Amino acid sequence: MRKNNGGHGGVIINISSLAGLTPAAYQPVYSASKHGVIGFTRSIAALASIGNYGVRINSVCPAFVDTPLLESIEKEENMGELFKYKDRIKDMMKCYGVLDPSLIAKGMIDLIEDDASNGAVMKITTSRGIHFEEFGVQQKTKI
Ligand SMILES: NC(=O)C1=CN([C@@H]2O[C@H](COP(=O)(O)OP(=O)(O)OC[C@H]3O[C@@H](n4cnc5c(N)ncnc54)[C@H](O)[C@@H]3O)[C@@H](O)[C@H]2O)C=CC1
């Protein structure tokens, strides 16, 4: 895919979660993995820029989305010892709302079409729609 490796360039979108930016008390391992997705995305995006890969790498962090994944909280074999907190997760869904998957698709198309986006961390919530996490200035510079 890399232009400097015989490829044609392109765009990669890694799927993180809002749980990759905030603590998620009832999903600690999931949250850790999603924090990792963001760190990896931003790091490889910086490398792609420095190395002139012609590839842009961005990430998307939705809040709760209406997909079969949300049904996993109803199964004790998925939740393990955190199963006892399932009603608290459901309360969070009621509080924050559940997004339609079409809004995630729109956010991803925006990232594909925006030639300037690289290392972006897009957040999607019912309250604010599509918006971006802002990081410190020093983290945006090429070092
Ligand atoms: N649904 C939600 O509330 C949110 C989901 N996400 C993330 O969005 C992504 C997609 O999740 P959903 O569509 O909600 O889940 P989903 O459970 O509805 O769909 C996941 C899909 O991945 C496939 N899959 C699972 N393991 C695989 C493997 N090893 N190789 C290939 N395919 C595999 C499954 O067959 C399924 O089609 C996930 O990374 C999830 O963490 C992020 C934020 C919110």
Ligand SMILES: CC/C=C\C[C@H](O)[C@H](O)/C=C/C=C/C=C\C=C\C(=O)C/C=C\CCC(=O)O
């Ligand atoms: C076991 C639960 C199953 C799946 C969870 C989902 O996969 C998903 O990844 C988890 C989402 C967690 C979301 C947590 C908080 C959501 C908060 C809001 O929607 C809004 C709050 C603040 C917005 C602030 C901002 O936009 O910066």
